[in-house]
Amino acid sequence: MLVIGIRVNDGVILAAQKLLDSKLLVPGTAKRILSADMHASAGLRADGKHLQTRAREECKNYRDNYMSPIPLKQLSDRLGSYLNAYTLYSSVRPFGISTVISSYDKNGPQLYAIEPSGLYWGYQATAVGKGKQLAQTELEKLKLNELSMRQAVFEAARIIHLVHDPTKDKGFELELSWIGKDSQFKHAHVPAQLYQEANEYGKSQAESGRMQE
Amino acid sequence: MAMTNNFTSWGRPFTDAKMDMYGGDITQRYQLGSEHLQQHSDKFADAVQKTQQPIVTGTSVIGLKYKDGIMLAADNLASYGSLARFKDIQRLHSVGSHTIIGAAGDMSDFQHVQHQLESLVIDEYCHDDGHALGPAQIYEYMSTLMYHRRSQLNPLWNAFVVGGVDPKSGEPTLAYVDLLGTTYSAPTIGTGYASMIAIPLLRRLVEDRKEPPNEEEALDIIKTCMKVLFYRDARSLNKFQVAKITKEGAEISPSMSVETEWGFAEGIRGYGGQTQ
Numbered sequence: 001m002l003v004i005g006i007r008v009n010d011g012v013i014l015a016a017q018k019l020l021d022s023k024l025l026v027p028g029t030a031k032r033i034l035s036a037d038m039h040a041s042a043g044l045r046a047d048g049k050h051l052q053t054r055a056r057e058e059c060k061n062y063r064d065n066y067m068s069p070i071p072l073k074q075l076s077d078r079l080g081s082y083l084n085a086y087t088l089y090s091s092v093r094p095f096g097i098s099t100v101i102s103s104y105d106k107n108g109p110q111l112y113a114i115e116p117s118g119l120y121w122g123y124q125a126t127a128v129g130k131g132k133q134l135a136q137t138e139l140e141k142l143k144l145n146e147l148s149m150r151q152a153v154f155e156a157a158r159i160i161h162l163v164h165d166p167t168k169d170k171g172f173e174l175e176l177s178w179i180g181k182d183s184q185f186k187h188a189h190v191p192a193q194l195y196q197e198a199n200e201y202g203k204s205q206a207e208s209g210r211m212q213e
Numbered sequence: 214m215a216m217t218n219n220f221t222s223w224g225r226p227f228t229d230a231k232m233d234m235y236g237g238d239i240t241q242r243y244q245l246g247s248e249h250l251q252q253h254s255d256k257f258a259d260a261v262q263k264t265q266q267p268i269v270t271g272t273s274v275i276g277l278k279y280k281d282g283i284m285l286a287a288d289n290l291a292s293y294g295s296l297a298r299f300k301d302i303q304r305l306h307s308v309g310s311h312t313i314i315g316a317a318g319d320m321s322d323f324q325h326v327q328h329q330l331e332s333l334v335i336d337e338y339c340h341d342d343g344h345a346l347g348p349a350q351i352y353e354y355m356s357t358l359m360y361h362r363r364s365q366l367n368p369l370w371n372a373f374v375v376g377g378v379d380p381k382s383g384e385p386t387l388a389y390v391d392l393l394g395t396t397y398s399a400p401t402i403g404t405g406y407a408s409m410i411a412i413p414l415l416r417r418l419v420e421d422r423k424e425p426p427n428e429e430e431a432l433d434i435i436k437t438c439m440k441v442l443f444y445r446d447a448r449s450l451n452k453f454q455v456a457k458i459t460k461e462g463a464e465i466s467p468s469m470s471v472e473t474e475w476g477f478a479e480g481i482r483g484y485g486g487q488t489q
Contacts, residue, residue, distance in 0.1 A: 035339045
């Protein structure tokens with residue numbers, strides 16, 4: 001399962017490939033991109049729900065203490081420490097997840113990824129999960145400083161579809177979220193209309209790519 | 214002490230043992246480092262004392278229902294006793310997208326409530342289930358909170374007016390909750406001084422007409438009330454904000470003021486220039 005994050009001048013886009021464990025799953029449920037505060041979000045896998053709860057607590061704790069939203073670097077640090085603690089004891093297992101988190105604060109758009117070890121890095125664009133090498137190669141081709149949020153949503157959809165191999169992999173549902181100018185600086189899943197356009201675009205681009213090969 | 218213009222009955226300033234300058238009994242108040250001086254008059258005097266009085270306070274808030282929704286107003290003053298301490302304080306606060314609360318009473322308690330509500334709204338947002346808190350839910354939460362705190366004998370020293378319109382049904386909410394946990398809902402609401410001075414005006418101008426006022430008329434009514442409150446309430450300021458909440462959303466205006474006329478003051482005995 002792949003998650004990518006793209007940071008452009010006006011905001012950050014997260015895209016996730018949610019593999020469908022069952023065809024009976026109601027569309028739009030069991031989301032993998034979740035909000036941790038008005039300003040932060042996480043692209044998550046497996047143990048993600050638990051980490052989201054923790055992220056919410058950290059965000060609330062910071063707000064209670066400092067009366068302002070937590071800077072993403074601090075949130076990454078706190079979550080990193082939390083993940084790291086789970087690597088230090090024989091009685092617990094480490095988290096089986098890589099996490100991408102995004103925010104928009106007074107210093108502009110922020111994007112971080114946290115590894116299961118607790119290491120975290122800031123990024124212009126990143127991918128975690130299955131097929132991340134291919135996704136990263138695609139991300140490197142983008143001119144991130146020239147993209148609008150809307151364009152980035154389309155690119156994100158394209159890359160998620162491109163990495164997915166319909167002949168080998170299970171079916172999936174695309175998730176797209178953004179935070180920045182176009183979302184009134186709150187983290188939100190992209191509007192239905194845009195989602196549909198981006199999804200169609202991604203699908204057709206990926207198919208034509210495969211035709212050429 | 215009854216108010217009198219005869220200064221010989223005023224007593225000497227600040228020296229009358231148990232009185233403060235307003236005639237309040239200072240032995241009933243908590244003063245830092247003066248615990249040993251307090252004259253205990255009852256068996257519970259040594260018990261833990263929670264908030265006994267507000268410190269920095271805001272005066273009245275008014276609210277009315279009009280054609281498109283709810284309109285609220287509160288002035289920009291936070292007083293420290295009788296001192297007009299802060300003249301640029303916003304006492305209207307928006308919660309979520311379709312609710313505004315107006316606060317009278319202790320401003321630090323108000324800030325605490327703002328913070329609590331912010332947390333609540335964020336928690337709700339993170340659930341991402343398509344539901345948002347409307348005015349009815351926020352009012353319910355606040356009344357529970359206020360009643361809970363008064364039951365702990367540690368009240369939040371405020372009177373709140375909650376106004377809003379449900380974004381889905383369009384149902385307007387205008388309701389009141391205070392430090393005792395008292396709640397009620399009405400087409401016109403005023404707290405404190407406004408409940409005595411503005412309510413009769415509001416009832417006549419809003420409730421006694423056939424059709425509810427439109428936006429322009431509602432604003433005129435609000436201004437009339439704020440003017441009268443400024444004339445009669447010594448802890449008020451002629452600088453206030455008006456909030457309106459409609460189905461489209463909530464909006465708090467920049468500060469405004471009304472024309473006032475003080476020529477009559479000269480003629481009032483005890484106020485103007487008379488020496489006798």
